[in-house]
Amino acid sequence: MDINRKTAYKVLLRMEQTEAYSNIELNAQLKQEQPDSPGFVRELVYGVTERRLYLDFFLAQLVSRGLKKLKAQPLTILRMGLYQIMFMDSVPDYAAVDESVQLARRYCFGQAGLVNGVLRNYQRNKDTLKKPKSVKNVVKRLSYEYSFAPCITKMWLDQYGLDRTREIMEASNETPPVMIRVNPLKTDADTLIARLEENEIQAVRSEDTERILICKGKNILDTMEYHQGLFSVQDEASVLAIEAFKPQPEDLIIDVCAAPGGKAMACAEIMNNTGKIIAFDLYDKKIKHMQEEAYRLGVTNIEASVHDATKLKKELVGQADRVICDVPCSGLGVVRRKPEIKYKKLTNDGKDLAKLQLSILETAAKYVKEGGQLMYSTCTINANENTGVISAFLGKHSNFNLGRNRQLLPNSDGTDGFYYCKMKKRY
Ligand SMILES: C[S@@+](CC[C@H](N)C(=O)[O-])C[C@H]1O[C@@H](n2cnc3c(N)ncnc32)[C@H](O)[C@@H]1O
Numbered sequence: 001m002d003i004n005r006k007t008a009y010k011v012l013l014r015m016e017q018t019e020a021y022s023n024i025e026l027n028a029q030l031k032q033e034q035p036d037s038p039g040f041v042r043e044l045v046y047g048v049t050e051r052r053l054y055l056d057f058f059l060a061q062l063v064s065r066g067l068k069k070l071k072a073q074p075l076t077i078l079r080m081g082l083y084q085i086m087f088m089d090s091v092p093d094y095a096a097v098d099e100s101v102q103l104a105r106r107y108c109f110g111q112a113g114l115v116n117g118v119l120r121n122y123q124r125n126k127d128t129l130k131k132p133k134s135v136k137n138v139v140k141r142l143s144y145e146y147s148f149a150p151c152i153t154k155m156w157l158d159q160y161g162l163d164r165t166r167e168i169m170e171a172s173n174e175t176p177p178v179m180i181r182v183n184p185l186k187t188d189a190d191t192l193i194a195r196l197e198e199n200e201i202q203a204v205r206s207e208d209t210e211r212i213l214i215c216k217g218k219n220i221l222d223t224m225e226y227h228q229g230l231f232s233v234q235d236e237a238s239v240l241a242i243e244a245f246k247p248q249p250e251d252l253i254i255d256v257c258a259a260p261g262g263k264a265m266a267c268a269e270i271m272n273n274t275g276k277i278i279a280f281d282l283y284d285k286k287i288k289h290m291q292e293e294a295y296r297l298g299v300t301n302i303e304a305s306v307h308d309a310t311k312l313k314k315e316l317v318g319q320a321d322r323v324i325c326d327v328p329c330s331g332l333g334v335v336r337r338k339p340e341i342k343y344k345k346l347t348n349d350g351k352d353l354a355k356l357q358l359s360i361l362e363t364a365a366k367y368v369k370e371g372g373q374l375m376y377s378t379c380t381i382n383a384n385e386n387t388g389v390i391s392a393f394l395g396k397h398s399n400f401n402l403g404r405n406r407q408l409l410p411n412s413d414g415t416d417g418f419y420y421c422k423m424k425k426r427y
Contacts (some may be wrong), residue, residue, distance in 0.1 A: 001102050007033040008044040009076060009103055012104055014341060015049065016072045048083045049339040050173050053147040054132060055086075057138070059085050060131050062118045073108040074115060081119045093123060103377060142166070146173060148342045149366045152332065155349045159383050165421050168381060171411035176336040178215045179206070180231040181239055181262075185298045187230045189213060194327040195230070199223050204320075209243060211266075212236045228396050233263045237333075237379075237418035242266045244404050245375045245390045250275040253319040256309040256364045259286030261293050261302070263326055263377075268299040277332045280307035309360045317366050325364040328356040329378035329385050333417025336410060350384045357389045366399060368425045374400065377420040381409065386419040 010028045014020045026045055031420030035041050038084060048055065060067050061076055084091045086124060097119045104115040122129070143153045144171035155164040165218035180203070182189050193213065196203045201217035203265060213231070220233065247253060249265040255264045258279035268277055279302050281287055290304045307313065309325075330350050331341045361376050368374050376393075379387050386407060396404060405421035 001106055003033060004035045004037045004040045004104060005099050007035045010043045011045045012048055012076045013072060015060050016076055023337060044080060046339060049077050051083060054143050055082050056128055057132050057144045058082060058122065062121050067337055074104060074111040077103045077115055080119055081146050082122060096287050131243050135206055144277060151346050157365050168409060170333045172334060178220055179234065179236050180213050180220065181211050181234045181266060182213060183230055183297050185273065192230055195225050206236055208236060209239050211239050213218055216237040229298055230264060235416040237415035238262055241268060241377050241420035243421065245322065245373065246418065247271050252317060252319060253277045253322045253325040254320045254367045255279045255327050256279060256360060259290050261290040263324055264298055264302055265293060265299055268301050273299065273360060274302045277303060278301045279304040280309055282308055310363055312363050312366060318369050320367045320369060322369050323364050324375050325361050326377045329353060329380040330382055331379055332381045333379040350382045354384050354389050357385055361389060370425055370427045372425050374423045375420060378415060379418050381417040390421050401426065
């Protein structure tokens with residue numbers, strides 16, 4: 001049996017059964033199985049996850065007993081087989097079918113005939129099967145076409161209208177570029193570009209910020225330069241937000257939801273390790289990881305500790321020059337990197353999450369000194385979690401003035417979907 005498909009199957013099955021994250025599960029299985037073509041495994045895992053509802057739309061017409069009655073094992077194998085036939089030009093159809101049958105023989109007793117029959121049926125009848133485009137209901141149509149949960153589709157249609165929703169969905173299904181943030185504590189862009197080139201990685205400067213390089217080539221995390229802390233992997237949107245926030249040398253910054261530390265580290269680099277950054281997160285494991293990251297990057301001005309950001313630290317009230325409030329969110333801006341987010345249930349259009357976000361923001365605002373700055377940000381595309389939270393906050397806190405705020409979108413900005421808003425506390 002092909003080790004690459006076996007590895008992809010194990011990742012996808014775990015994701016189906018346990019809601020495991022694609023990147024974590026993929027890395028774990030790549031390490032364990034050591035497949036000869038990790039690129040193929042990655043393409044299959046991300047492709048099947050990105051197109052799950054689209055694939056199921058066709059499979060539902062081919063499995064007579066219905067997909068709901070199918071166990072996770074044959075369903076996963078069928079999705080993989082159909083994805084290879086539909087989207088992977090490098091795989092001949094017969095190989096996609098044969099390899100799927102072999103997987104079924106190994107992993108789902110008695111189901112090999114079903115897998116063979118369904119995939120061959122698709123090949124024979126593909127021109128006569130109903131297509132997602134023909135579905136009348138617009139929410140269902142877009143949901144199948146682009147594979148997004150109906151609740152997300154409906155919310156975006158309400159907030160963005162049909163054309164922009166389509167554009168956002170299309171861009172969200174594309175493979176994102178690898179972006180890295182140059183660490184000025186250890187190197188500069190030109191030196192790093194040259195060193196990466198020696199590793200067969202082409203890095204070019206971003207047009208929007210000098211701190212970001214866009215890379216192509218080998219796995220960037222396997223390089224010596226990464227282990228030496230010359231860069232971090234971070235999307236440009238987060239860097240643009242931090243640049244707009246303008247951290248200054250000697251600032252006292254409080255970052256209330258800091259892990260894994262991307263924004264805190266970016267501030268430390270800009271501040272050249274001066275001043276102090278107090279970083280909180282809810283989870284001890286994440287704090288430890290952040291401390292390791294600081295060590296790798298040579299960052300020495302971050303004090304990281306476990307703290308619940310909804311609870312006030314009285315001793316810090318009115319102390320900070322700047323406060324970062326990068327709250328937990330629905331993550332709809334990063335589906336290019338974590339496609340499983342497309343199928344998460346978003347209850348009440350994210351308004352329940354917005355209550356937690358507002359509570360964290362209101363607590364964080366208390367740490368800002370007079371004349372200081374507060375930044376609220378999310379990696380989502382949802383007005384309720386973004387401008388909705390800011391309106392509610394400013395409605396109750398007239399001592400803050402609204403500054404620059406921006407919703408970045410993958411279709412128009414080429415970045416992850418990201419929202420940030422700067423507010424200044426009056427004297
Ligand atoms: C969007 S992530 C922050 C990303 C981070 N600022 C960065 O740039 O790398 C949100 C973080 O908030 C943390 N979190 C969730 N609820 C929290 C709470 N009540 N108090 C503190 N941190 C919390 C999560 O563990 C998660 O690490």
